[in-house]
Amino acid sequence: MHIPPEDVVLLQETCGVEFVEELKRQGRDVGWTELRLRRPLWSTPGSSYTGAVLLPVLVAPPPRQLLMKVIPAGSAGREASAHAEALDAVPAFSARHLVGQPYPARDLPDGRTVMFQEVAGASLVHVTPAGSLPPQEQNQVVEKVVRGLLADWNELGLKEAVPEQLTVSRSLTRALGDVWTDGGSLQAFGRRLGVFAPSSPWLYSDGMRLPNPYLLVDGRNPALADPAVPVLHGLGHGDLHLDNILVPRREKVVQPQEYRLIDLCTFSKRADVGGDVATLLLSALLPHVNHPQELPPDQRHALLRFIVDPDASHRTDIVPGVAARVTAVRDTARDVMHGWGDPWDVQLLLSLTAVALRFTTYTKISAAGRTFCARLAAHACGEVLARTQDGGVAARPPIADRDRDSFTMAGFGQEGGRTPVFVPDQGPRGRRWRRETGVPDDRAVLGFGPAHTLVAIDSVGGIRRWTAVGDPLPGVDGRSPRQRLGHQSLVASLTHSVVVARPKELEIVRFPREGGTFRPPSVPLRNGDHFLVTSGGDVFATHDRRHLTVHRFDDGAPIEELTCPPAMAASAVSMDASVVAMARSREVHIHRRGHPPVRWSVANSIPHLRNPLLRMVTPDPGLQLAVSPRGGHVGCVTFEEVVVWSTEDEREVYRRRLTDREAREALGAKWMRLVCTETGTLFWLRRGRLSIPTTDGGTQLQQSGTYADVAVDRDGTLMATLSTEGRLEVWDL
Known part of the structure; x- marks a missing residue:
């Protein structure tokens, strides 16, 4: 097969010296006696975005104008077989809207593939990529293409299709x-x-x-x-951008109905039709x-x-x-x-x-x-x-x-752009169910047990339980003496168990599957200076302001002990106590199992007493802490600000100053509760009103009456509220 010397040089430069010999063998196999590059070149020889080399060639006999495509080794190298598969899928559509492969593709020794395609519309001069058309003509083309894809190419397949869920x-x-x-x-x-x-x-x-x-x-x-x-699912091109649609012109008028689809290397018979x-x-x-x-x-x-x-x-x-x-x-x-x-x-x-x-x-x-x-x-x-x-x-x-x-x-779309801002407003969306407990109690405590069961503990340790859909489960009546303080109870997340803080001991109540109740020996408390940490679930924790101890939920046995910071004002733990937060008035200490501790500062002063001289003679104010169930976030609310940190990368993800109203409403509020979801959203219960402080200005949630307690399940998908009148509600988050 004869190839002009100047074309041999160009082919060797763009495709390699050995390629020319393979091309000659291809020519002998199909009966060509001549191959030459079409001049002037349709485009500058080189690589497409896939690395393929595209060259227009003239071959004979018979005389034909073809597009020669040299495809690099790898995934793109399946284009020849994918193109052939597309041509066979719907022959009538292929004849009108695809370009043929009149000669078989040839695999080269180095893994590349060379294929020969017909020229779309039989012209490299009077055919235009749809992306180069004026908008009005472009719209005409895409209408024809969309209709052709769905009504013609996929007509038979869609008639017999069964949607996959x-x-x-x-x-x-x-x-x-x-x-x-x-x-x-x-x-x-x-x-x-x-x-x-x-x-x-x-x-x-x-x-x-x-x-x-x-x-x-x-x-x-x-x-x-x-x-x-x-x-x-059906037939799909896989990369149908406008430049993969070629449209001919006749007498300078675009012919949208004669479009041709090219570059079918991503063709699939099982593609998403959309x-x-x-x-x-x-x-x-x-x-x-x-x-x-x-x-x-x-x-x-x-x-x-x-x-x-x-x-x-x-x-x-x-x-x-x-x-x-x-x-x-x-x-x-x-x-x-x-x-x-x-x-x-x-x-x-x-x-x-x-x-x-x-x-x-x-x-x-x-x-x-x-x-x-x-x-x-x-x-x-x-x-x-x-x-x-x-x-x-x-x-x-x-x-x-x-x-x-x-x-x-x-900075979306920019490499190295800073992390997206915290979007902390995961509020309740729809109510799942509502029940009347029949026991009004402003010191009742709420918690989620295994499988989304819900547990309420009144101020004398009476326990009421419900299934995930609100059906009642066996509970127990309370007894004197009352709980030591508000919210001094905790519900286990892995077993049907509850721990209740009495004046001198922690009482554990278990509900075995076979029925009845079981009470392991009580866990002694040093009266007056030993407290239950009212978070956790897989385990529970207590502290005496000097040491925080993690206990097993089945029998109360201690399994881990941490030193508390001086003058500790608040504490919280994750479900498994792998993350423990303890705070002084203006300093939060985070302990993560297997990692060095982290310490963060917070601003905290009482409204109207923020004068430096007054601060010297007034006691340090307290604060609220919460750890998300799996320990991914720690939240803190002081009398000045609300802050959320990510424990995984030790960064602050949210901070804002409290409004004067928020700070004033926290003064003297009894039995406050701060809850943190796994996304970092905080729910803050004070004076019976529930708000989301992790929004600018704070979001006060709509509610009927006042709440005694609020709880979020370990997955962060459900929230429960218990009113002081005894009304229990479960919400989707």
Whole structure:
């Protein structure tokens, strides 16, 4: 086979000396006597983003114009076989909208593959990538492509399809593939942003609270629901951006119905049917959002909401033409899939979440463009949860403060951007059940036992119990003397047991599975200076202000002892006591099992007594401490400020000064309770009123009457409240 000398030189420079000999053997096998590069070259020889070398060639006999593609070894090297599989899937569609492989691909000794494709539209001059078209022509093309994908390419498959029920996390993990699994680029990008645990499960976009999409893919955060949704599978291109769609012109007029799809290396017969539609939509929007600066907030917010939850009013804030670009993809797809309706909308939102997350890893997209993609992922998955759960994590309506924006403050889309701001407002959403205990008691204590059972202990040690759905369980009556102090009881989280602090001893009551009650020997207390630490669950702890002792819950035997700081004012432990917090008036000490202790300072002074001279003659004020169930966060409320720390990386994640009203209301409040969830949200009970202090200004929760106690389960998914009138309520968090 003859190859012109100047072409041999160019082929050797771009593909290697040995490649030319392989090419000649290929020519002999198929009967070519001549091969030459088409001049002028269609594009500068070199590598595509996959590293493939693309060269237009003329061969004979018979005389043909082909595109020669040399694919590097590795995963991209399956393009030839994937392309052949796509051509065979639906021959009628392939003849109209794919490019053929008239000659078999050839594997090279070094692992590369060379394939020969027909030229789309039979021309390298009169065919244009859809991404280069003016907006109006581009919209015409994407409408035809979306309709062709769903109504033609997948017509037979969708007629016979049975949806697969997948959890949201499983569906997203599948769609993301290798960018997520095994520490892929998306996980690496997320770690640089600091959006994985212990980050908050919530993010804000223009004042709307949204789920953290990175944690939603992970699927293990108890604060984020992971519902199962029906997902349709079928034929999928896998990388259908606008430049992978070629469109011919005839007499300078674009022919959208004659589009051709190229670069089928990611083709799959078992693809998420919404994936190509979502990729096409986002690639059509990139020219509008891929700039050095983000869109103005009103434009950005309107566009994001128009994509995931369209409202005609959004159009007034969107740049003319961009809304038409969205509807050309989204509405065309819904028109074709109208028989599937609402489930299709949810699947497309899931697909948008996955594609938008994938786009955040593309370095050719600007930081502002990647931030838009991260926002879109949060909005889309928030809408999925809103549509799949009664009372779920809805992204609407927006909260009052429209200026809250995690993405801007966190530097989303920027490598090395600082960790997203703490979003601490995991408030109760829907009430699960309500019961009347019949025993009004302002010193009653509440706690969750195993399997979400609930236990209430009154001020004389009477125990009442309920199942996870509110059915009564056996309990015991109380007896004199009363508990030593308010909240001096604790419920075990692993066994059906309760510990009650009496004046000189700790009484343990167990409820065996076979029925009845069992009371191990009491744990002696040194009267007056020995106290029960009212947190824990797998174990319990006591302190005498000199030493804090961790005890086994079955018999009260001591298993660990820590030295208390001088003048200790408060203490709290995690469920298993692996994290212990002890505090003086202005200093918090954190002990983590297997790690050196950490010490943090806090501001603390009583309102109206903050003059330096007055502080010298007034006693040091107390404070409140809480440790999250698994020990990931420690919270503190003083008379001046509220602070939350992450114990995993020893950083402060939230701090604000208390309002004067909050500080005044804490003065003299009896039996206060501070509870910390695993996400770092604090619940603060004082004077019978429950608030979330980890929001700017504090959030007072709506309630009927006053509360005696509040409890959060070990997973952080349920909260229970007990009113002073004896009303028990269980809420989803």
